[in-house]
Amino acid sequence: MVGLFFVAPLGMSGVVAFRGKNGGFTLEHFAKAFDFYTTDLLFTLTIVLLSTLLIGVVAIAIAGYLTLGGHARTVAILRWLYRWPLFIPFVVAGQLMRTFLAKNGMLNHVLVGGGLIDPLSAQSMLDWRGIVVAFVWKQAPFVTLLLAGAMAAVESQHIEAARNLGARRLRVLADIVLPQVRGTLLVGLVLSFVTMLSVLSVPLMINPNSPTMVTVDVAYRISTHADYPVANALCLLSLALAAIGAVFYLRHAVAKAEAA
Secondary structure, X not given: OHHHHHHHHHHHHXXXXXXXXXXOEOOHHHHHHHHHXXXXXXXXXXXXXXXXXXXXXXXXXXXXXXXXXXXXXXXXXXXXXXXXXXXXXXXXXXXXXXXXXXXXXXHHHHHHHOOOOOHHHOOOOOOHHHHHHHHHHHHHHHHHHHHXXXXXXXXXXXXXXXXXXXXXHHHHHXXXXXXXXXXXXXXXXXXXXXXXXXXXXXXXXXXXOOOOOHHHHHHHHHHHHOOXXXXXXXXXHHHHHHHHHHXXXXXXXXXXXXXX
């Protein structure tokens, strides 16, 4: 299955990306990709890194409260509520954000109705900010689910001992709980990083204009120009970006295996 659906397409992509019109080896497709889409590559990396950072912050905050929160009803409501985006596809999330973050969308209506902003100062967030919001909203529950499970497995004696010594919940979270679950957090963030690199619907719906994400450029090269060599070159460059996350994951896996 891995060979059929992952290794074989990767090999075919490499052949198309490095094959010239005369059938020989060439780097012209990569040169064209860098010439046209360097800004988009940097934009993609920036958006995904920023989203990954915010996903980590949100996941730590939610999972930490689920583990250490003192208000049982709030914990129960939050545990029931935060998982909803897990069941929503990216294409639906992109459409939701189009209506939520538009100039006349729900967000600005709430802010204007609450007297927080003036109606004339309402702005559309259908740009890079909208992509980040959509990614964080969609992926934070996934990382939170992994992290909350890992936090629940932490020995309760450690938490109780810190509380008995007068440590506040934030101090317990930062000094006792997080160091024991950082491996799970890293795995969740790496998986989210790779997933966001492959999403087409969200940037296409929210911010299709330049600069945009590489997935939109790939779709444009195929649908408009039928330029499969440059599209495959962009895909391999995206794979190189994904390798950044893979390096962190593999280092953690090797360290864990050596410790075991």
